[in-house]
Amino acid sequence: MIVCGDDVLAHRLAGELHDVYGERITLLVPTPREPERQAPGRQGLAQALFGRVTAAVIRGTVGEQRGATPGRSIRVVETAEVDDTVLLEAGVEQAAALALVHDDDETNIRAALAARRLNPRLRLVIRLYNRKLGQHLETLLDQAAAVAEPCLDPKLLDATTTVLSDADTAAPALAATAVAGTSKVVQAGGLLLHAVERPPSTDGQAADPGLCTLALLSATTNDPAGCEGSEHSGDEGPRLLPDDRAVAAAPGRGTVALEAISYAGPTLSANRFGASALPVASLFSRRLRWSLAGVAAAVGGIALATWLTTGDHPLHAAYLTLLDIFAIGEPAVGEATSRQVLQILAGFVGLLLLPVLIAALLEALGTFRTATSLRRPPRTLSGHVVLLGLGKVGTRVLARLRRLDIPVVCVESDPEARGIALARRLRVPTVIGDVTEEGVLEAARVHRAHALLALTSIDITNLEAALYARSVKPDLRVALRLYDDDFATAVHRTLRTAHPDALTRSRSVSHLAAPAFAGAMMGRQILGAIPVERRVLLFAAVEVADNPLLADRTVAEAFRPGAWRVIALATGSAPLGRPGAGLLWQLDPSRMLAPGDRVVVAATRRGLAELLGRRPRQPVPDAAGGA
Numbered sequence: 031m032i033v034c035g036d037d038v039l040a041h042r043l044a045g046e047l048h049d050v051y052g053e054r055i056t057l058l059v060p061t062p063r064e065p066e067r068q069a070p071g072r073q074g075l076a077q078a079l080f081g082r083v084t085a086a087v088i089r090g091t092v093g094e095q096r097g098a099t100p101g102r103s104i105r106v107v108e109t110a111e112v113d114d115t116v117l118l119e120a121g122v123e124q125a126a127a128l129a130l131v132h133d134d135d136e137t138n139i140r141a142a143l144a145a146r147r148l149n150p151r152l153r154l155v156i157r158l159y160n161r162k163l164g165q166h167l168e169t170l171l172d173q174a175a176a177v178a179e180p181c182l183d184p185k186l187l188d189a190t191t192t193v194l195s196d197a198d199t200a201a202p203a204l205a206a207t208a209v210a211g212t213s214k215v216v217q218a219g220g221l222l223l224h225a226v227e228r229p230p231s232t233d234g235q236a237a238d239p240g241l242c243t244l245a246l247l248s249a250t251t252n253d254p255a256g257c258e259g260s261e262h263s264g265d266e267g268p269r270l271l272p273d274d275r276a277v278a279a280a281p282g283r284g285t286v287a288l289e290a291i292s293y294a295g296p297t298l299s300a301n302r303f304g305a306s307a308l309p310v311a312s313l314f315s316r317r318l319r320w321s322l323a324g325v326a327a328a329v330g331g332i333a334l335a336t337w338l339t340t341g342d343h344p345l346h347a348a349y350l351t352l353l354d355i356f357a358i359g360e361p362a363v364g365e366a367t368s369r370q371v372l373q374i375l376a377g378f379v380g381l382l383l384l385p386v387l388i389a390a391l392l393e394a395l396g397t398f399r400t401a402t403s404l405r406r407p408p409r410t411l412s413g414h415v416v417l418l419g420l421g422k423v424g425t426r427v428l429a430r431l432r433r434l435d436i437p438v439v440c441v442e443s444d445p446e447a448r449g450i451a452l453a454r455r456l457r458v459p460t461v462i463g464d465v466t467e468e469g470v471l472e473a474a475r476v477h478r479a480h481a482l483l484a485l486t487s488i489d490i491t492n493l494e495a496a497l498y499a500r501s502v503k504p505d506l507r508v509a510l511r512l513y514d515d516d517f518a519t520a521v522h523r524t525l526r527t528a529h530p531d532a533l534t535r536s537r538s539v540s541h542l543a544a545p546a547f548a549g550a551m552m553g554r555q556i557l558g559a560i561p562v563e564r565r566v567l568l569f570a571a572v573e574v575a576d577n578p579l580l581a582d583r584t585v586a587e588a589f590r591p592g593a594w595r596v597i598a599l600a601t602g603s604a605p606l607g608r609p610g611a612g613l614l615w616q617l618d619p620s621r622m623l624a625p626g627d628r629v630v631v632a633a634t635r636r637g638l639a640e641l642l643g644r645r646p647r648q649p650v651p652d653a654a655g656g657a
Contacts, residue, residue: 032120034058037133042544051634054103054122061108112141127153127551146171150178154191155550164193192550197544201426207509208415208481225286225560245270245562247284268563270634273591321386328379339368354379407439407459412478419486420449439474465495481507509535568633575625586619593637600628
């Protein structure tokens, strides 16, 4: 398998394919054009990732790789660009799969078109941020494979080309941290699910397993001095996909159960964010609406009094009242005293109505003028989520939070950032400024916020913002996007020790996305991945046909504790994970799996490798390396 990329995701993906699936990997990395400006630790990172799984790492130009020593399972090739010559030298004609995970969409598209021309049967996994372009590219490359190889089985075309986005893959987990305090989330069949952590039962009764029990937590989960999933005081770590007997035999350990996601915090306010269905709510302020309501009530009261005192028809009484209010009626000279008094009162109401109408006109004009500008956070805002950074990942997280009607305040230093346009279109309050400067987080009302998501591309900026926010509000829920694993672990331990009552999470986008990319390279559709302490569970769509571990077995018989578990059955004809693909949850354990069924399985990385018919060459702990 060939992995082509220029960042940490490429290294993680290569390590994932080697550690879990036992594949031979060729990693194509760009040659640094200016060695003196090369980011420190590029080759050191490669050695750290691959030193534990291979005896040596072969480096050099493509031409030097021809004489590579047989038996080396990973080789790193530096090349200026990915063209036909480089792909042929890397063995694309004999490769099973190619992953293009460059950060630049155009580079990935060019390489994908060249690879499809050189090997129509090649399985392509492409990293693209543009989702619409990705859908069209999938169709184009699949059609190219069908034309070049007419005898290719049409069932295999679904796995021929897969377009993924690391931002889309990681966004549900990051958004769920703000919603439910966990990043264990997956979206399948139009339903957003998350794995909720449940503390040990104190009354001796078994907790509700929800849709299913995914894991038994380790004893160090709530220990500030411990690390998630690490061995501490003899703790064996989490147990993934336990059976009922294992759950019953561990009453003192918390569990992870899969259930539908919900948000119990404050929802989006209509008068603050313009989400009301009434146009008047988005055009006029609350104070002006109360003024208009008071004038209308006064007009109605005068009209009612006129009808009762004069005995006229109600419509005629209302007509006379309006004429008096607008000062176009005849004076009530010689009429009854009650009529004269009501006419004078109507004149005063008309005087009050004039400034209200002018204020309404000015407010409506101001609303139209500021419709395309960024909104400022309201002074009375509370219970919201402060989102730092509107890059690729921040934009996706913002869109997901808005779909859940969660109030958000964004902070971005670049007024031309990718997500500014989305924030303006969704009318999300946004603060333009550097989070390290004084007063920026105060403007975002962080002292009244529900959670802080620090998703900028700079680790130190995220850490500084988290520390300052914690000094303002010690119990604030914080999730940081950090790249370096050791740094993330140290930050997580320190913040959890300093603030044991507050929720702190450190997440790596590449760590969350790598299992999905690796699973797609193996030819199965990965619906999502959730971390369980320091390990990872994958949710994959699997065809029952031609799989002896699933076909002609009941749901209970197909369950392999610690490896995989069937959790849903597809009821629609559309591909899983797309519209029209319904899922049936809470299956009967005695239900027989027919060869034509499609199922969703929750599996460990090693379990999925075995389910797909591949086993690692050497036993490697199923632990996630990222924070």
